[in-house]
Amino acid sequence: MAGATTIPWSRLRGAGDKLTTPLHPDDYLRLLNPLWSERELRGRVEEVIPETDDAATLVIRPGWGWRYDHRPGQYVGIGVQVDGKFQWRSYSVSSPPRRKGRTISITVRAMPEGKLSAHLVNGLAPGTIVRLALPDGDFVLPDPPPAKMLFLVGGSGVTPVMAMLRTMDRRAQKNGRALPDVVMHYSSPTPERMIFRDELDDLEARHESLTVHRLHTDLDGMLDLADAERGLDGICPDWRERETWACGPGPMLDAITEHYRAAGLEDRLHLERFSLELGGEGGEGGTITFRNSGKTIEADGATTVLEAGEEAGVGMPYGCRMGICHTCTLTLVSGTVRDLRSGAEFGQPNERVQTCVTAAVGDCTLDI
Amino acid sequence: MAISDVKEYTHLTEEEVEQIGRELDAIRAEIEDSRGAKDAAYINRLIKIQRGLAAAGRVTLLASSATGKAKKPAWVAGAALLGVAKILENMEIGHNVMHGQWDWMNDPEIHSSNWEWDTAQPAEQWKHSHNYIHHQFTNVLGYDNDIGYGILRMAREQKWHPVYLGQPIYNALLASLFQWGVALHDLDLERIRKGQKDPKEMKRQLRQIARKGRNQILKDYVVYPALSGKGWKSTLTANMTANLARNLWAYVIIFCGHFPDGALHFTEEEIEDETRSEWYLRQILGAANFNGGPLLHIMSGNLGFQIEHHLFPDLPSNRYADIAVRVRALCEKYDIPYTTGPLYQQYGQALRTIIKLSLPNSMTSSDQPPPMTEPPTPAHDRKRRSDDERPPRRRELGGWMRSAS
Numbered sequence: 123m124a125g126a127t128t129i130p131w132s133r134l135r136g137a138g139d140k141l142t143t144p145l146h147p148d149d150y151l152r153l154l155n156p157l158w159s160e161r162e163l164r165g166r167v168e169e170v171i172p173e174t175d176d177a178a179t180l181v182i183r184p185g186w187g188w189r190y191d192h193r194p195g196q197y198v199g200i201g202v203q204v205d206g207k208f209q210w211r212s213y214s215v216s217s218p219p220r221r222k223g224r225t226i227s228i229t230v231r232a233m234p235e236g237k238l239s240a241h242l243v244n245g246l247a248p249g250t251i252v253r254l255a256l257p258d259g260d261f262v263l264p265d266p267p268p269a270k271m272l273f274l275v276g277g278s279g280v281t282p283v284m285a286m287l288r289t290m291d292r293r294a295q296k297n298g299r300a301l302p303d304v305v306m307h308y309s310s311p312t313p314e315r316m317i318f319r320d321e322l323d324d325l326e327a328r329h330e331s332l333t334v335h336r337l338h339t340d341l342d343g344m345l346d347l348a349d350a351e352r353g354l355d356g357i358c359p360d361w362r363e364r365e366t367w368a369c370g371p372g373p374m375l376d377a378i379t380e381h382y383r384a385a386g387l388e389d390r391l392h393l394e395r396f397s398l399e400l401g402g403e404g405g406e407g408g409t410i411t412f413r414n415s416g417k418t419i420e421a422d423g424a425t426t427v428l429e430a431g432e433e434a435g436v437g438m439p440y441g442c443r444m445g446i447c448h449t450c451t452l453t454l455v456s457g458t459v460r461d462l463r464s465g466a467e468f469g470q471p472n473e474r475v476q477t478c479v480t481a482a483v484g485d486c487t488l489d490i
Numbered sequence: 491m492a493i494s495d496v497k498e499y500t501h502l503t504e505e506e507v508e509q510i511g512r513e514l515d516a517i518r519a520e521i522e523d524s525r526g527a528k529d530a531a532y533i534n535r536l537i538k539i540q541r542g543l544a545a546a547g548r549v550t551l552l553a554s555s556a557t558g559k560a561k562k563p564a565w566v567a568g569a570a571l572l573g574v575a576k577i578l579e580n581m582e583i584g585h586n587v588m589h590g591q592w593d594w595m596n597d598p599e600i601h602s603s604n605w606e607w608d609t610a611q612p613a614e615q616w617k618h619s620h621n622y623i624h625h626q627f628t629n630v631l632g633y634d635n636d637i638g639y640g641i642l643r644m645a646r647e648q649k650w651h652p653v654y655l656g657q658p659i660y661n662a663l664l665a666s667l668f669q670w671g672v673a674l675h676d677l678d679l680e681r682i683r684k685g686q687k688d689p690k691e692m693k694r695q696l697r698q699i700a701r702k703g704r705n706q707i708l709k710d711y712v713v714y715p716a717l718s719g720k721g722w723k724s725t726l727t728a729n730m731t732a733n734l735a736r737n738l739w740a741y742v743i744i745f746c747g748h749f750p751d752g753a754l755h756f757t758e759e760e761i762e763d764e765t766r767s768e769w770y771l772r773q774i775l776g777a778a779n780f781n782g783g784p785l786l787h788i789m790s791g792n793l794g795f796q797i798e799h800h801l802f803p804d805l806p807s808n809r810y811a812d813i814a815v816r817v818r819a820l821c822e823k824y825d826i827p828y829t830t831g832p833l834y835q836q837y838g839q840a841l842r843t844i845i846k847l848s849l850p851n852s853m854t855s856s857d858q859p860p861p862m863t864e865p866p867t868p869a870h871d872r873k874r875r876s877d878d879e880r881p882p883r884r885r886e887l888g889g890w891m892r893s894a895s
Contacts (some may be wrong), residue, residue, distance in 0.1 A: 144606035206530030
């Protein structure tokens with residue numbers, strides 16, 4: 123909030139707590155304006171900009187409690203109510219960070235089986251109130267950026283990289299210096315499905331030090347990294363000397379990881395995997411039984427219950443996979459699990475646990 | 491007489507009981523599948539109305555005391571608005587949210603795991619004493635602490651003692667101080683008196699109650715009166731009246747749930763190896779509904795559908811009216827007693843039982859329906875069972891998590 127530095131709003135509202143207990147003042151204030159609440163972060167969709175046939179950029183005005191100082195490349199969680207139920211996904215912020223910003227942009231591609239992404243692209247009218255989770259992720263542009271960089275992106279994996287490019291572009295305009303030496307490879311099935319196509323053309327025209335290599339995989343096939351002509355050596359002969367950021371579909375990231383590992387350059391590679399940060403200690407592991415589906419699996423103390431369930435072939439519910447959305451919550455029938463973020467243990471019979479951030483401490487049984 | 495076997499009591503075969511269970515499971519599955527945007531809109535609208543009423547009540551009282559105008563009408567309006575707001579919050583919103591009826595929305599702001607209600611008892615302790623102890627062991631003598639709340643003698647099987655002669659007075663005190671009675675309910679004073687309570691757990695619970703109670707008292711009896719300046723007295727009495735109205739109303743509704751004559755008691759033999767279907771049957775036999783219009787049902791948290799609430803504690807309350815039609819038809823089909831009646835009659839019966847049971851059994855007669863296929867149950871001690879002596883919780887009763895402090 124812009125006024126936060128001058129008037130201690132949150133302290134004021136904290137004092138108002140005495141008037142509204144057991145509720146928070148925000149529980150009342152949000153009835154006046156949906157953005158006036160910090161309890162759950164909210165945002166109003168201001169604009170839906172179509173990017174391609176199946177992708178759109180949502181411009182969102184966040185409410186109280188939002189911090190605009192995200193780092194270029196980070197993602198945010200967005201929750202929308204579908205049939206009365208909040209569904210959560212994470213998307214990279216495509217707008218550059220601004221200290222006194224008013225809005226953030228995320229770009230979403232409707233996935234063939236992604237009910238929610240289709241809803242976000244086609245179903246959100248301006249004015250809709252959505253829930254937000256603060257920016258997170260370590261797929262970010264360092265400050266200052268390295269002198270030579272390589273971006274490898276596929277499909278909607280372009281969005282975090284776009285935030286980095288926009289940030290560097292804005293800085294270049296401000297201080298009149300050139301962009302760092304950037305090579306970008308961008309795979310997309312067809313030219314039409316290429317998000318930010320025009321903007322990239324424009325950036326490339328304005329910055330000599332930016333080279334964009336476009337590959338239309340429906341026509342020309344997938345990127346073959348090892349190929350001498352069409353591979354990395356052809357696109358960017360000095361790729362070994364560059365810090366690399368890669369974001370795209372799983373198989374593409376796997377191939378890139380393998381290629382860099384073979385070259386002994388894993389340190390140079392940054393991947394976007396929407397992974398969660400686990401600070402607490404792991405559980406000791408054990409046999410996890412999924413009562414209704416009759417499946418069991420051995421899991422170690424670092425494997426989340428969600429991952430173990432997926433491994434066992436159980437149709438586990440999930441959303442953000444980082445402990446914010448509670449979509450994955452299941453009933454723990456018996457046994458104990460540990461929250462990998464905080465180390466807190468949950469072991470009451472029939473306790474509700476978030477499977478995406480907990481691991482087994484000994485044998486346990488879940489109701490699914 | 492308390493029932494030791496629901497099958498025998500209802501003259502149903504094992505297969506019939508299982509069939510009833512399947513039909514009730516089918517109703518549950520159908521409602522679960524059809525929960526959607528309309529239900530979400532219902533609870534959100536109700537919360538909006540309730541908070542609007544609460545704010546309007548507070549503002550009315552503050553404005554009148556600040557300006558000194560329209561004192562009497564403002565007092566009446568303020569107390570009434572606030573009273574209705576507190577009733578709605580406790581009954582239709584708080585109680586039902588804490589059962590997990592709205593957890594499916596995946597909205598942390600309307601979720602059983604963190605809802606805190608506008609009454610003295612901390613939510614966490616309520617979820618233990620109510621969702622688990624009361625809903626799972628409904629009307630089982632020695633297991634359900636809600637049979638008289640450890641204060642009143644509400645079953646003939648509970649041993650008589652001269653102290654119960656004062657029962658009508660305890661009842662009046664309980665009714666007017668209901669929120670404080672509820673606040674102490676999960677502590678288990680009896681266990682504390684006997685020195686059987688884990689001191690660490692007791693301290694934790696007492697701290698919770700003290701913190702919650704302090705905030706509640708501060709709000710209604712210190713902060714708002716102080717903000718009213720000269721008119722502090724009128725704000726204070728209006729707040730007290732609102733709390734009292736809520737206490738009396740909640741007390742009446744809750745006493746109509748299991749104390750009318752048709753609601754039966756059970757012995758611990760019943761819960762030995764009790765199947766899910768038998769549990770269902772016990773819920774039907776142990777609960778009592780009352781009739782009324784939609785407004786009465788909303789004001790009473792849809793607990794006029796007590797039977798349906800006990801069958802499906804975690805299904806959204808706005809669906810109970812529809813569910814009731816089907817449950818009633820099912821009960822008629824299998825000739826299972828289904829207790830209901832007008833509110834005054836149901837409460838009247840509860841009050842009659844309170845007064846009668848203040849006397850020894852030999853001086854009064856039972857008003858409960860007399861199928862008497864079983865020998866009378868021997869007098870029962872009133873010892874409370876600790877969690878270790880009970881079967882583990884069922885999940886449809888609503889979640890419970892213990893916080894660290």
